[in-house]
Amino acid sequence: MPIHEKALIRPENLRQHEHLVVDGIDVSGHWSTFIQSRVVTDYNEAMEEEIAALPGGELIHRCWQCGSCTNACTVNAINPDFNPRFWIYLVRLGMEAELLRDKDIIWQCVSCNKCTTICPRDVNPEGVMKALSHWLELKGHTPKSPSMIFDEVFADQVIKTGKIEEGRTIQRFFKRTGQALKQDWLIEMVRGMLRHLPIGLLMRMGLGTLRAPRTRRWARARAAIEEYVDEQRAEQHRALGLDDIIEAARRDAAGTPHA
Amino acid sequence: MSENKADKYRRVAYYPGCTLDGSGHPYNRSTKQVGKALGLDLVEISDLNCCGAMEVKNIDPKVQTYLSSRVMSIAANQMGMDVVMAPCNGCYHNLKKAEHDLAHDPKSGEAVARLSAKAGHEAYRAGQVETIHALDWIKASIGEEGLRERVKNGLKGLRVANYYGCMYTRPRNIFPEKDAGPGSESTSKPHFMDDLLAAAGAVNVEFPLKTACCGGAHTLSDSDMSTKLVLNILNAAQAAGAEVIATECPTCHSGLEMHQIRAEKRFARKTQVKIIYFTQLLGIALGLSARQVGLHENVSDSIGMLKAKGLA
Numbered sequence: 001m002p003i004h005e006k007a008l009i010r011p012e013n014l015r016q017h018e019h020l021v022v023d024g025i026d027v028s029g030h031w032s033t034f035i036q037s038r039v040v041t042d043y044n045e046a047m048e049e050e051i052a053a054l055p056g057g058e059l060i061h062r063c064w065q066c067g068s069c070t071n072a073c074t075v076n077a078i079n080p081d082f083n084p085r086f087w088i089y090l091v092r093l094g095m096e097a098e099l100l101r102d103k104d105i106i107w108q109c110v111s112c113n114k115c116t117t118i119c120p121r122d123v124n125p126e127g128v129m130k131a132l133s134h135w136l137e138l139k140g141h142t143p144k145s146p147s148m149i150f151d152e153v154f155a156d157q158v159i160k161t162g163k164i165e166e167g168r169t170i171q172r173f174f175k176r177t178g179q180a181l182k183q184d185w186l187i188e189m190v191r192g193m194l195r196h197l198p199i200g201l202l203m204r205m206g207l208g209t210l211r212a213p214r215t216r217r218w219a220r221a222r223a224a225i226e227e228y229v230d231e232q233r234a235e236q237h238r239a240l241g242l243d244d245i246i247e248a249a250r251r252d253a254a255g256t257p258h259a
Numbered sequence: 260m261s262e263n264k265a266d267k268y269r270r271v272a273y274y275p276g277c278t279l280d281g282s283g284h285p286y287n288r289s290t291k292q293v294g295k296a297l298g299l300d301l302v303e304i305s306d307l308n309c310c311g312a313m314e315v316k317n318i319d320p321k322v323q324t325y326l327s328s329r330v331m332s333i334a335a336n337q338m339g340m341d342v343v344m345a346p347c348n349g350c351y352h353n354l355k356k357a358e359h360d361l362a363h364d365p366k367s368g369e370a371v372a373r374l375s376a377k378a379g380h381e382a383y384r385a386g387q388v389e390t391i392h393a394l395d396w397i398k399a400s401i402g403e404e405g406l407r408e409r410v411k412n413g414l415k416g417l418r419v420a421n422y423y424g425c426m427y428t429r430p431r432n433i434f435p436e437k438d439a440g441p442g443s444e445s446t447s448k449p450h451f452m453d454d455l456l457a458a459a460g461a462v463n464v465e466f467p468l469k470t471a472c473c474g475g476a477h478t479l480s481d482s483d484m485s486t487k488l489v490l491n492i493l494n495a496a497q498a499a500g501a502e503v504i505a506t507e508c509p510t511c512h513s514g515l516e517m518h519q520i521r522a523e524k525r526f527a528r529k530t531q532v533k534i535i536y537f538t539q540l541l542g543i544a545l546g547l548s549a550r551q552v553g554l555h556e557n558v559s560d561s562i563g564m565l566k567a568k569g570l571a
Binding site: 055056074075078108110111112113114116117126130134145146147148149150151152154155158159162163164165166167170173174177184185188189192193213215216217218220221223224225227228229232 | 312479488524560
């Protein structure tokens with residue numbers, strides 16, 4: 001089988017002989033490098049469809065593997081292991097086990113949309129990254145990422161009140177991720193603000209935290225959004241076959257035999 | 260810029276969003292003050308809601324579309340306005356995205372129609388309003404010529420790096436009016452802020468990271484990443500000889516301020532460049548005081564530097 005993806009070659013699969021002479025020719029060291037062959041049989045054939053069923057992943061099938069997304073990527077410039085083009089490749093082939101090797105960094109996409117702007121095939125790689133991290137969490141491969149926890153804290157406040165108050169959002173996020181509010185840089189920032197901030201603004205920011213701002217006449221919008229989000233979630237669970245898993249777990253717990 | 264736009268933008272619906280009530284307050288204050296000084300009329304959207312920022316879309320993108328559509332529906336159907344001006348890149352981006360989706364994706368239209376009906380208000384229809392940024396607003400209604408005539412306290416060659424961030428230009432397809440020939444904004448090399456500040460007497464440095472990402476979406480959830488990205492921006496601005504980074508987005512602005520401090524605390528990397536909203540710089544040039552444009556509300560303390568230059 002031809003090697004079709006350079007990124008699949010892992011250091012542990014490279015073999016070299018320190019001392020090797022073949023037909024009188026010294027091929028020691030990297031002259032004797034070969035790649036150990038391996039057989040992949042555990043393709044997840046449903047993977048592309050599952051990603052496509054999640055918001056943002058709809059157009060993954062359009063990818064031509066040109067690599068523009070990775071080339072433009074903000075996070076890739078900081079961490080070369082962050083490779084959207086490669087992950088799209090793995091998903092389309094169904095190489096789940098390979099993808100899982102990178103499961104802990106996929107959520108780090110910063111949504112700068114450089115990939116989506118540059119993509120010649122309108123794949124929306126930014127959306128695919130979000131769909132991927134969502135998929136990893138729904139399938140239980142990763143715990144909720146700090147980013148997803150922040151999104152939930154934020155969205156929860158917007159859906160309930162129509163508005164956001166920053167102090168409250170930060171506090172709730174730190175609490176849910178088990179971080180102390182007393183970060184050295186945060187203290188330094190507040191100290192800097194206290195030096196020259198007018199008392200009026202500080203009061204307003206403080207009061208905002210005590211009394212969350214609300215959009216008037218929001219109750220009906222809230223009910224409509226909550227109903228919609230529940231429906232969408234149920235649909236996604238169906239598409240990923242999570243209902244069957246949940247149902248099986250419930251039966252196991254109740255001690256009833258599977259249907 | 261056409262007469263038509265210049266007239267149309269003189270009176271616009273103002274959507275400050277949530278951040279401009281909190282950490283972005285100096286942007287809110289200076290935008291209003293500059294509007295007043297230029298004789299432009301801002302009509303604040305009553306009963307506004309959050310646009311969903313960069314978070315709600317990750318819970319559900321169509322809910323995010325609905326949030327923006329509600330704001331535009333109030334502007335169009337309750338206030339009778341045809342232009343919405345959003346100074347925050349996040350709000351601006353989301354309204355533009357909703358506009359694009361509602362015009363091109365029937366499913367988004369269905370979701371918005373359904374949610375609007377249940378929420379008890381008229382659904383927004385694509386094309387009812389035009390969404391613009393604070394930069395478009397001043398550029399089209401006053402322009403560089405108009406600004407030059409009104410400058411009382413020119414910026415005296417203050418060296419500025421103009422930082423536009425991600426959401427003002429990307430993804431390109433939601434901004435059909437950009438990259439549309441002479442006079443239009445560029446998505447690869449935006450220049451509206453450069454144009455306005457040059458007219459106000461600043462010198463724009465050659466700054467390669469105009470549309471680089473500050474990591475704003477993960478400013479708290481992946482702070483080290485954000486600090487590294489911001490440090491790139493701060494260092495590049497300083498290397499280009501800038502004394503000030505001018506901003507036009509509250510998330511970028513507070514991201515730069517916060518991670519400037521964090522970079523010093525966590526990575527011992529100190530940078531001197533000051534971070535100031537472009538509306539604050541315009542206000543100073545128009546003769547407003549440091550207090551009127553809210554310089555004292557910024558975390559990045561630029562008052563001393565501006566005083567030394569005789570600007571504040």
